[in-house]
Amino acid sequence: MDVAKLVAALLETDQQIIDVVGSGLLKERSTYLICIPTTSGTGSEVSPNAILINENDGSKQGIISSFLVPDSAYVDPALTLSLPASVTAYTGIDALTHCIEAYTNRFAHPMADILALEGIRLISHNLKTAVNNGQDLEARTNLALGSVYGGMCLGPVNTAAIHALAYPLGSDFKIAHGLSNALLLPYVMEFNFSAAEKRYADIAIAMGAEKGVSDYETALNGISLIKELLKECNLPSRLSAIGVPLDAVNGMARSAMNVQRLLKNNVREVNLENARTIYTTAY
């Protein structure tokens, strides 16, 4: 979908792809654009983003423009019925991460909050079912809706440190985007939650976690539930389990620092040392 969006936008202009990498550089789009997702994950069918890997240096780069928001999106959960369990899990966690990073974002907005929380509820309650029984249309439908909600948060609010730290896993080790997010999700949440305990407690409640005696405790219950969900979806929980060497941590931390367009959204400031610690914890 991201490629289709860029093809539509560049078809009748004199701009080259290299001219439009970044935010707000596309001049127009005159070709009508319809997106039809076949996974419940990226939310690209309703977002202004297109993310590509630059083959010259292997880095992941974003093209962000309101001209990349499709004119129409047809979201049919029946198209996701045949997705393999692993792709269902990866993409579902990506969508869940969009919602979590929007709700806990430094630039969170009340209108996006509603979508993000409902997306968290829908995805967390249905992902395990869809992973274990791909033919469950009700679970697939709820995931599809949750993914659209997550996608609708990407324009106004966007993602934060989980996505920023996930990028080097994609570019350096070709790990699928959703799996990269899954590997960092609980550890970035652990790093972040003290800066926004109430927000992380809301997420926990939306996921069905037990309410604790304080927001702090409720938030921790939510993070435990995330770890459980990852396990139930048969996702690895450690970087070491997917063949990323420990000595890659420094390089990954340095490249993650280049993703300031997302790091600036994170509720807690992430410096180079923090990034190293998060990768090491995830390892």
Ligand SMILES: [Fe+2]
């Ligand atoms: Fe994503």
